[in-house]
Amino acid sequence: MEAVTKVEETAAVDLDALLNAGEGPMVTLVAGETRLMARRAVLAARSPVFSAMFSHDTLESSSNEVTITDVEGPVLRELLAYCHTLRTPHPSSMTPQVLAAADKYDLSGLKTECEQQLASLLTVESAAATAVLAVRHTCPSLTKAAVAFIKANFQVLATQGWADAVHNQPKDVVEVCRLLGSGFGKEETRRLIEAFEEGDVEELLELIAAGADVRTRDSDGMTALHFFAEMGYVEVVRSLVERGAEVDARNSSNETPLHFAAIGGHSPIVRLLVACSADVNARNCYERTPLQFAAWHGYEETAAFLVEAGADTEARDKDGRTYLN
Known part of the structure; x- marks a missing residue:
């Protein structure tokens, strides 16, 4: 006093x-x-x-x-x-x-x-907005308090406040997610990789809510987004993207999640990834594009959308083939 x-x-x-x-x-x-x-x-x-x-x-x-x-x-x-x-x-x-x-x-x-x-007034509903505010205005102590609160109250990630933050301040949310994942242990990282390699959605989402880094890669450079794009899990893919997953992440064969969505003909996921600025002309180690994968596997709807989205119809792979042959 x-x-x-x-x-x-x-x-x-x-x-x-x-x-x-x-x-x-x-x-x-x-x-x-x-x-x-x-x-x-x-x-x-x-x-x-x-x-x-x-x-x-x-x-x-x-x-x-x-x-x-x-x-x-x-x-x-x-x-x-x-x-x-x-x-x-x-x-x-x-x-x-x-x-x-x-x-x-x-x-x-x-x-x-x-x-x-603001640190003294944190609630489940306000924590997301406060964390984003703290990151945007470089407030170290408030950022630390907000991130700690979210880690202790994972239900924050299911609130409207979190959804609003993802929609309105996506770049700041990516930084918040990075901070949530910092300090994530080796055992938890192993469990995360195991979860997405085995397609265990429940375990994956639980680990992400606990602060796992959605950009984590396995020994082949594969991320969770690669796996779930290939499996056609639209809502899981959406959740991963909202939490900062790299839409153009490359595996050891230089393939992106869009390659995997296209090879499976998963049009909703292809549309989602393209809407999130995925590279429609990304080439793998054989110079093959998502359009070629979709067309060669007979997925006409997916191929047509990729062409409409700007895919290069003249692109040739290392063998000289286009998407038409």
Whole structure:
């Protein structure tokens, strides 16, 4: 409590010095329909971003008006309140937005306090969004807390919050998945490889939920995505892709999951992989493409889709054959 009092007293003295140094110019901050006035000296003292903005020949410096993008009016009010008092706002539904804004304007103290608040409020429903937020805004302590929470509560991966994160921030989710898989032991990795080699869906999904790396390969360079694409398990393939599986992963024969889906004529999986940016013209060690595999095995629907998706109909393998012969 004494430490908090000292911080508040320091903030008050610091602010008094800024305000008593002279009237100083004012600046208008605009966030949507919200327009708030503040002293330039206060903003510059608190935020290196504002300081640089006002000390150079910028539009904001000359016009004394700053448009704050990606920040709503209520969040802007919280930022200004913190700049004047160094008091962190109470936890609320706005805390994630306040953290993002604090990161943008380099208000490190506010960002740290928001991290601590969010870490203390983790729930099964909020953990995915919090983990993604922490990764996106480089919050080490919050990232660690969120990842640990998810590892201890695997049901997070079955929530709408996780599904929304996968849909809206796929790159950040890939990083979260990588962190979930870090520290995965040799025995668990052996079980994972055994699960996808044997087509054990239940064991595979259980291990992935526990943090297994979906990019794990067996001795032939095969991933789970290779195996389940070949077997035609659409929902398993979808789940693997959502959790960061490499759609163009290569095995020891330089074949991708799309090769395996095509050779089995699994059109739904071929469509799914192509929608996830799989290379329709990937070539294996014999220069053979997914289109050639589909056509040679008589899967006309799959072959037609690959042609429509941009597959090279003139491609020839090492023996000079096209998909037509």
